[in-house]
Amino acid sequence: MANRIIRIATRKSLLALWQAHYVKERLESLHSDVTVELVPMTTKGDVLLDTPLSKIGGKGLFIKELEQAMLDGRADIAVHSMKDVPVEFPEGLGLTVICEREDPRDAFVSNHYQTLAELPAGAVVGTASLRRECQIRARYPHLEVKTLRGNVQTRLRKLDDGEYDAIILAAAGLKRLELDDRIAGLLSPEDSLPANGQGAVGIECRLDDAELLELLAPLNDRDTQLRVEAERAMNHGLQGGCQVPIGSYALLEGDQLWLRGLVGRPDGTKVLYDEIRGPAEQGRTLGAELAKRLLAAGADQILAEVYSS
Numbered sequence: 001m002a003n004r005i006i007r008i009a010t011r012k013s014l015l016a017l018w019q020a021h022y023v024k025e026r027l028e029s030l031h032s033d034v035t036v037e038l039v040p041m042t043t044k045g046d047v048l049l050d051t052p053l054s055k056i057g058g059k060g061l062f063i064k065e066l067e068q069a070m071l072d073g074r075a076d077i078a079v080h081s082m083k084d085v086p087v088e089f090p091e092g093l094g095l096t097v098i099c100e101r102e103d104p105r106d107a108f109v110s111n112h113y114q115t116l117a118e119l120p121a122g123a124v125v126g127t128a129s130l131r132r133e134c135q136i137r138a139r140y141p142h143l144e145v146k147t148l149r150g151n152v153q154t155r156l157r158k159l160d161d162g163e164y165d166a167i168i169l170a171a172a173g174l175k176r177l178e179l180d181d182r183i184a185g186l187l188s189p190e191d192s193l194p195a196n197g198q199g200a201v202g203i204e205c206r207l208d209d210a211e212l213l214e215l216l217a218p219l220n221d222r223d224t225q226l227r228v229e230a231e232r233a234m235n236h237g238l239q240g241g242c243q244v245p246i247g248s249y250a251l252l253e254g255d256q257l258w259l260r261g262l263v264g265r266p267d268g269t270k271v272l273y274d275e276i277r278g279p280a281e282q283g284r285t286l287g288a289e290l291a292k293r294l295l296a297a298g299a300d301q302i303l304a305e306v307y308s309s
């Protein structure tokens, strides 16, 4: 095919632009006849920066405009952090590629302390994620958790301004922006079970563009895809949006998949955890089964509490 142009709809945050450039470079180095252009856009989520995410309807806010651009033919693909992508897509669009995963862990960032355990009573920890908040409160009830929003740079600035003693960010975002030196320590999955898809980048496009699907296919990383599919299936089974603390994290052990899941109350007074192992190819079934078990163990009650308040 001759000189195909692929346009990437992207948000303008440094992290979103990094991810779009990453896909651009990979596509252009794989296909000498492809030129990739970036179409930077502002989304509702970027504008409503002061409202807690959990109050303004969550994840879709950051991608709706990008999806509209693809549906209108103003762009061909959108590159997303998998953990920010809703489970369902508008008619005609789909997520066909998941690239190799970066470090999926949460990172502890502080100018004065090395670990969460070291923080004194009353110390203020910043995070925008109910999942992180729940796990911190459950383990360290003497700490204060305060909402922290904004892109990665904004969050680091708020830490440096002294509003927080420490903040928790995804290691992947910091590494991609070459801010590794800000990471005081990494939280193990036992300390902070990651969000589904954390650290992985996915590509959404129009499903009727067969030529494009073929060009994108080599960017897919099979292992990451199996893991993230299982993690997303668990979230889907729980029907939880970002108003509920949910963690899900899968690892491959040979041809087996090990999926861990967590659901809790935001205040950390209840945390349910379970895990499941099975054939790696059956991630969706395993995710659905783990969700069912968590619901039966009391996650149904937690979801009911969150959605009735």
Ligand SMILES: NCc1[nH]cc(CCC(=O)O)c1CC(=O)O
Pocket: 015, 081, 082, 083, 084, 152, 168, 169, 170, 171, 172, 173, 197, 198, 199, 200, 201
């Ligand atoms: N919700 C924000 C978000 N979405 C993706 C990342 C970066 C890491 C990733 O790709 O998972 C971040 C920042 C963070 O949580 O600290």
